[in-house]
Amino acid sequence: MELQEALTQITEIRLQMARTEVFRGYRAVPAAFSGALALAAAAIQALVIVEPLQHTGAYLSLWIGSAVVSGASAVMEMVIRARYARSPFTRELTALAMEQFFPCLAAGGLVTLVIVQAAPASIWMLPGLWQVFYSLGIFATCRLLPRSMSAVAVFYALSGLATLTLAQGDRALSPLAMGIPFGVGQLLAAAVLYRTLERNHDAA
Numbered sequence: 277m278e279l280q281e282a283l284t285q286i287t288e289i290r291l292q293m294a295r296t297e298v299f300r301g302y303r304a305v306p307a308a309f310s311g312a313l314a315l316a317a318a319a320i321q322a323l324v325i326v327e328p329l330q331h332t333g334a335y336l337s338l339w340i341g342s343a344v345v346s347g348a349s350a351v352m353e354m355v356i357r358a359r360y361a362r363s364p365f366t367r368e369l370t371a372l373a374m375e376q377f378f379p380c381l382a383a384g385g386l387v388t389l390v391i392v393q394a395a396p397a398s399i400w401m402l403p404g405l406w407q408v409f410y411s412l413g414i415f416a417t418c419r420l421l422p423r424s425m426s427a428v429a430v431f432y433a434l435s436g437l438a439t440l441t442l443a444q445g446d447r448a449l450s451p452l453a454m455g456i457p458f459g460v461g462q463l464l465a466a467a468v469l470y471r472t473l474e475r476n477h478d479a480a
Contacts, residue, residue, distance in 0.1 A: 302373075302421065304470035306353045310346035311462030317342040318455020328449035332399050335449055336392070339406075346462075347381075373417050380413030400448035407436030407457050422472035428465045432457065 317338055321328065328335040354370050384406055391398050411432035418426050435457035443453040 302350070302465075302469055302473075303353050303357075304466040304474055306346075306350040307462050307466035307469060309349055311459045311466065313342050313346055314458035314462060315455050318451035318459065321451040321455075329400070332392075332396070332449075336388075339454055340388075369420060373420055376416040376420070377413045380409045380416065383412075384409035400444060401440060403443060403449065403453040403457075404436045404438075404440030406454075407432050407439060407461075410458075410461075411436060422468065424468050424472055425465070428461060428468060431464060432461050435461065 321335065321338055325331050325334050325338065351374075354373070357370075387405060387409070388402060391402060411429045414421075414425060414429035414432065418429065439453050439457065443450055447453070
């Protein structure tokens with residue numbers, strides 16, 4: 277019994293120490309790739325899906341597919357770095373970061389499913405809602421990241437509210453409503469990550 281309690285305490289201590297570390301699993305290259313992919317998806321939508329409100333299936337496939345590819349690239353980078361990292365807390369930090377970010381992804385996915393199935397007339401709201409949910413995910417992981425990443429979270433929150441306000445009627449599901457926020461937002465995140473985590477760390 278005492279051994280089990282000791283192991284539990286050790287686990288809690290390791291987790292607490294991991295919380296005080298800066299998570300370096302988010303990297304600039306996957307973030308920049310995600311931003312470039314968002315801009316490319318916006319260009320594809322503008323050329324192929326001229327009337328997105330009439331072709332919501334194609335619209336959702338394009339943007340959800342882009343999100344899956346972006347997320348997979350980021351997760352792959354984190355898993356590889358966690359596997360070969362020297363720090364004993366890297367795996368704990370990686371698991372903690374994923375744990376903190378997952379609820380916003382789950383909420384965004386469930387809200388998307390409900391709107392598509394039960395309220396298709398409200399599909400125009402999805403771009404703004406996705407941005408707001410993404411900002412919440414960044415806010416949730418900000419304790420593990422450099423403080424300047426909170427500016428990226430604020431950017432997504434404001435862009436989501438602006439999209440909900442402006443991207444209505446004829447502008448609903450505009451490629452700009454997704455391309456500009458996620459393109460600029462991810463490139464901004466890449467710049468912050470490189471400047472605060474990678475440039476000085478890699479040089480050292």
